[in-house]
Structure formats: C-alpha cells, structure tokens
Amino acid sequence: IGKIIKNFPDTVYIVDGVAATAGEREYVDEYGIDILFTGSQKAFGVAPGLLILWAGKKALERRTSLGTIPEYYIDFEKWIPIMNDPTKYFATPAVNMIWALKESVRLINEEGAEARYDRHIKVSEAINAALEAMGFKLLTAEGNRCSTLSNILYPEGIDDVQFRTTLAAEGVMVAGGLAAYAGKMFRLGHMGNIDDHTVYSTIAAIERTLTKLNYTYEKGIGLKTLLERM
Template sequence: MKEVLLIPGPTPLPEEVRASMFKDMIDHRGHAFGELLDRLQFKLKRVFMTSRPVYIFPGTGTGALECAVSNLFSAGEEILSLSNGSFAERWAEIAQRKNLNVDVLQFPYGEPWDLNLLEEKVKSKRYAGVLLTHNETSTGVLNPLEEAVSLIRSLSPDTLICVDAVSSLGGAPLKMDRWGLDAVMTASQKALMSPPGLALVALGERAFNKALTLTSSSYYWDIKLADEFLNKSPSQTPYTPAISILYALDRALTLLLEEGLENSWDRHRELARFLREGLRAMGMDILPKEEFASPTVTAVKVPQGMSPSKIKKALESKGVIVAGGMGPLKDKVFRVAHMGNVSKNDIVIFLNALKEVIESV
C-alpha cells in the first residue's frame, strides 16, 4: 500500500523531480555547476518575485531564519517578533540566542495578528527589525502580511522587515519587491516540491547593504561570503553544495513556473477549500477562522473525547500520514498539509480514511 503523505514537509515529490536526483555528480567549482546555479537564480528570482539574488545554503528553514538574524543584526539591537504559533516562537528564540533584545508581541494560537496592537507596538519603540511568520505552520493561520508590512513601513521606514515564508512561498501570494520585504526565507521541502536540505535566503538592497557593514555571527551563514562566491565566474558556493537536491530544485522550479505562480496559488486555495468542505461534512472544523486559514496546511480540531494521537495512528494504519499538533495545541488538533505535489485524489483518500476512523470510535 502506497502511503499518502500529508505532513507539512517534507512533501510528496513529482516523479521527474525524484528522477533528477540520480544525475551524476559534477565539479562544484566547474562550469556545469555554475550554469546550474545561474539557472536556479533566474527561476528563484521569479518565484520570490525579486530582482535580488537568492542565496542557497545546505540547510533547513530554521537555518534560513538563523541566517537572517546572523547577518542583519548586532547583539543588543531591538527586535520585534510577532508570535501566534510555535514556529514564530522558534524564530524569536533564535534571535534571543544571538543576544538581540527581542520584544514578543503575542497573539492567541489560531488567531491572526491584530494590526491595531501592532501599530501601538511599533509606535512605542524604534526597532531595528521585525520578524514576521507569514504562514504559521503549527496553527494553519495565514497572517495578513501585506497589510502588516504596509503599516510597519508607514510608521518606521528604516525597520528591516524579515519574513519567514517557509510554508507559504509557492503556495500563497508573496511579492518580495512589490511589498517592500527586506528579507525572505524559505526551504526546499514544502510548496516548492523538492526534497529537504536547502535553505533559501533573499535580501533586499537595504538589508544587504546593512549586512555589508556587519560581521556575521556565523561563518556558515555568512551572506557576504555567499555573495562573493555567487559572483565568481563560474558561479559557486563557499563550501560543498547539496548537488543532488539542487538538481531536484531546478526541475521542481521549472514545473512550478510552467504551471504559473498564480495558478499554483489558486490550486492550493482550491485544495484547501475542498479539504475543509469535506471535514465540515463530517461535523469537524478547523482551528482558525476561514478568512485567515492557510492555503497550504490545515489544523483540524479534534472532536471532544477523541485524541489527536489516536486519530493520527489510526490514519497511519490506513496508509495516510498526517502531522500532530504542536505546543499548547498538541492535544487539540492534528494537521493536514495540502502543499506542493498533493492532489485532490490524495485529499479524497484522506477524507475517506478519516470518515472510517471517526465512525469506528
């Protein structure tokens, strides 16, 4: 029985993306690798919707977030972190470990940012940077990023706006240059339909110029070093790259761009709608209000008297793999991802399996 994988990363791969990883290894200081990096730059700029370079590191989404704070801020600088879930909390902790002074503006899990409270906070202090989690994977909330950025920019034009787009890029609208985002971070294994193993970091001109004035607190995540090697001829990375995963990302980005970004956004919204209609037909509901519900992952409330872990285990016995809740939601929800290479048929299989599980309890 083939498993249906519906966790929020790693996500299922298109067959041709998997096949692309079996190519031969190449010299990572040679012209063939330089051409691969150049192709990736061209495609990633289109997906991030930016004219700026996108730096590719072997790593994860968490690593990409650490890269941002390691290069853009110095110890003691004032940072504002908007938190309404476990992954936003993680980013705040990363910043705190870098000895930044982090103010956490906390919102309830399952609720979006309150822009009125954000306005009060930004007016209260001058912040060097704001950390924004676009799509909170732990709760299934898509935060009002464009509106928040516009508000912050109007009140504090010099504040660097840093965005965790790990579970949104490719699956939800995000327009880096048009929205005035200073740093956007993501990873390969979610809506980009690629294997885990790549951290992707894009810096706007203002953020990059600030990075040039600082000494990164990390050698591994040093943007200046990455930029220096990217601008060599042929293009390179500072240290050994994950060549097989770069092959996969190259093919996956071609598929995404052939589909078209807006079509991909629409497909993710439609899958989310289809899933939630099926859940509600069974008498189940989701954690956030529909208007702020994520197009890439859904947090499903568990009916009273039922256990998320038992539902998850029962689904697994039927070949359907979902994710558990996180943090304070551990015993309240389970999570279903519908990002990347997930089909409507996958959702039908999940809904049928869930119906059997619910009826058997």
Template sequence: MTHPATFAQLDPPSRLLMGAGPTNVHPRILRAMSYDVIGQMDPEMTAYMDEVMALYREVFRTKNHWTLLVNGSARSAIEAALVSLVSPGMKVVIPRFGRFGLLLTEIVHRCGGIPCTVDVEWGQVVDPAAIEAAIIEHKPGLVACVHGDTSTTTAQPLEEIGRICRKHDVLFYVDATATLGGMTFETDAWNIDVATAGLQKCLNGPPGSAPITLSERAVAAILKRRHDEAGIATGQAQGDGPVIQSNYFDLAMLMNYWSPARMNHHTEATSMLYAARETARLVVEEGVEARVARHVRAGRAMVAGLRAMGLKVYGDDATRMSNVTGVWVPEGVDNARIRQLMRDDFGIEIVSSFGPLTGKIWRIGAMGINARKDKVLLTLAAFDSVLAGEGVKLNRGAGVDAARAAWDAV
C-alpha cells in the same frame, strides 16, 4: 545490539504525506537528484547556479539580484538571515501567533539581539497597528515575521506590515517556509527585504535546500556589518569582537560565493542544487498564480469535506492557510491512535500540533504534488473510515461528496 553488517538495504514505506510537511517529492525532482555530481567550479555547475537565481526570482516574485540557496533545511536560511542582519543589542520586533514566532525569538536571542514581541492568542493574527506601535516604542532595526505558521494553520497578512516597515525605515524579514509556492507571496510589492523558504512544503521538493532573497536595502545592511567587523578585527573600530557569529551562515560570504567571482566558501550541495533547480522549474512551468489557485482549491475542498463530516475546523476562515487545515479532535478520541490507524491502514500521514494545541487538533495538509483532487478525496475517505471505526459519529460519505463539489465550484 544489532551488528551494522546485518542492516538491510533501505526500503522505506510508501506514504501519502498529508501532514504539515514534508510532502511527497515530485518524480522529476527525484530524477534530477540522481544526476552525476560535478565540481563546484565547473562552468556547467556555475551556470546552473545562475539559473537557480533567475528561477527563484520568479518564485519569490522579486527583481532582487541576490536570490540564492542556503545549504540546509528551511531553518538554515532563517538562521542565515537573522545571524547576518541582527547585531548584538539590536532590537527586533517579532509578531508571534504560533510556534515559529517563538523560534524567531530564540534565534534573535542567540544572535545577541533584543526581541520585542507582539503576542496574540494562537490561531489569531497580529494587528498591523500593534506592530507599528511596537516599532514606534522600541525603534528596532528589524521586524521578523512568519507568514504561515503551520502550528496554528494561520497566515499573517503581510502587505500592511511591509508598508509600515518602509514608512519607519525598518528592515522586514519574512519566514515563508510553509507558504511559498502555495499562497500568494509578493516580495517586492509587499516591501519585504529578506524572505526565506524551504523546498519541502508547497514547493514539493525534499528538505535540504533553502531559497533566500535579499533586497538592496538588506544587502547594504549586511555589507555594512562586514565593514564594521573588519574594522573591529584590525582595531580600527570600537567593539568587543566580530559581530557576525557564523561563518557558514554569513550571507556576505555566501553572496561572494554566488557572485561571478565564485569566492570559495563551502562545497555546494550539488544534488540539492539540482533538486532546487527542478523544483523552481516546475513552479515556473505551472505558473505561480495557477499553482496558488490549485492550493486554494485543495484547501477549500479539505475544509468543506471536514465540515460536512460533522467535524469542527480550527481557526478563522479569513486567515487560514490554504495548504494546511486544522481540525479539532472530538471529545474522548485518541489523537495519536487515529494518526496511527491512518498511517498503518491507509499509508497516509496526518499530524498533531505543538504547545497549547498538542493533542487537541489534527493538521491535514494538501501541498505541492498532493494539492490534488484525488489526494484530498483519498485522505477524507480514509479519515471517515478510521474515525467511524473508533466510534465517532459522522455524516458518513458526506465529506468526500462535499469536497468533490467544493473542488469543482467556480
């Protein structure tokens, strides 16, 4: 066994991360993370926290006051949302069209909730009418939905679901980890009560901080649970014990921490807050609409290039995520070997998928700082070379030409 004293200084390889996330981090965000740590109650620090709240209201397209960060990767905010909203025995309608709908189901189970799933074949999206029918049948307290499921490169349209949830007075939670900052996302206009994300995809930050926004309806539901829990703890209410299963992910406590009262809850991840602040500043500077348009352009170019090469793109054009493209692995081709050659020969990472799509598709992303013309063209040129070297018959060079034309198309 190697003795720790012999471990070398970190020197990670330089990769162009063109998979489903994480993506390369913008240099300004890396610089922000290098700044000195200050105390969590320092007035400068608490001012930064207020600035983060204001910045992410712009990113989420919301007026929600309670727009803040959960310390941890994107999943930490997913768990905080569900732990705080789902009470034992609560029914939760979950549209499922990929791996991350399965994740929501698991977390709801862990919260003691009752998942009521609406399933479609991977690569499809769920008809809002089916969700309304499930609401009418099950009378849930919450609908929990993924926006863009990177396992299938598919984006679920949300606006009609939000309207249905409001019509039936049901809270609506959306996991926007893979889409915020890269696809159109309208928290208020789509009647979304809680939305969560992560920095490591279209926002082009590092994993480790998770933005979340809460509507007044959601806040009222969370605070009611806190009141009920206090009643149970003092014997003033009926029940089997405290109803909020986590201290760290209790959004009522996190709101107190982010409020002017600054009620101590945890030590804020200072460097990650710096990163999250600079991440949102970059989005606001570019403009949300302009940033979304850039991701759409990159996705359009990637799809055009792959098709021009003679490859088959996975999924439906109408519901494909703009920032992650799936492509079928040709018959007889070793999925893993192609990915290894892309990484070893060109320093480019692409990935496979999960579940029924394991080994059957490659997923190629163009997100954040990598949703650029040069990065798309470099990836397609490398892919062309690697596939041809493994004997795949392609229209050599056509992919780059088609992507260039698609990028420049009005």
C-alpha cells in the same frame, strides 16, 4: 506592514514564509519585503535540507554594513560571489538538493505562479469543507486560514493518538497539535506539488479511520463534499 515599515528606514522587514512561500501570494516588491525565507520541504515540495532565502537591496546593504559576523555557512554574503560566478568556491552545497529544487522550480513555472496560488486556495477550501462535513472543526476562523495547512480540532470522542496511528496505517501521516493544543487537534499539510489523487486519497483515508474508530458520522460525506468543491 510593509507600508508602516517605510516610516522606519533603519528597520529591515523580514518575513518567515516557511509554510507560505510557493503556495501563498507573496509579492516582495509590492509588500516592501526585505528578507523572505522558507524551507525546501514546504510548498516548494522538495525534501528537507535547504534554506531558501531572498534578500533585497536594503538587506544586502545592511549585511555589508555589519562587517565580519560570527555566522559562516549561512551568511548569505559569502554565497553571493559564488552565485555570480559558480566557478568560485566557498563551501560544498547540498548539490543533490539543489537539483531537486531545480526540478521543483520547473514544475512551478510550468504550472504558473498565479495558477499555483489559486490551486492551493481551491484545495484548501475543499479539504476544510470536507473535514467540517465529517464533524471536525477548524482552529482558525474562515478568512484567516492558510491555504497550505489546516489545523483541525477533533470532535468529541476522538483520541489523538488512536486517530493519528490509525490514519498512518491507512497511508496518511499528519502532525499532532502543539503546546495548549497537544492532543486536541492535528495538522494537515496540503501544499506543494500535490495532485487531486493525493487530496481524494487523504480524505478517503480519514473517512476509513473514523469508521475504524467507530465514530458516528454520515459515511461518504467527506468525499461527496470534496467532489462538489473540487
């Protein structure tokens, strides 16, 4: 996409990295990205509350050319002077969230970006294999899957509300499907600063949930598959 955008110099290339940034490989210079944004609660592993936005030279120049715009607090041009000189004042930021983000960035740097991307891929592939071994199906075809989130279709006989309610009682919260997939699938995030214990505990909780719902499957196959892939 970035290569195509170069043929249209007036076009700003904006990437929604909400479920990807800090978990998937995104090289803004190599890809020709002008604006990349995400939320703190996704792969950065921080609580909800911050918009994290990167803007390149082209985007900054475009913003300047617009002059006064209706936006106020979220106008990144207003924050640039503060970023250059923190002694200046524009508005009160969510200071506690920024300190939390600072710790997350420390963890990311400690792990290393490339190692972090590889870990997300390994964990994603292991979780997906474990779920398929238990009888679930993945919504997206292999090769087109995100390494930070899985969209999982229920096997025949599993009720969405019963499954998610029982799983929550086992200590794992997942989101339901949306629009045409409401009631047919659940969404499982495996992004951020999670460790192996979290991954194993999640698959174990799903196995216990299937057992409580009297679903017929090879008990232990999920954890067995996970151990082989992790």
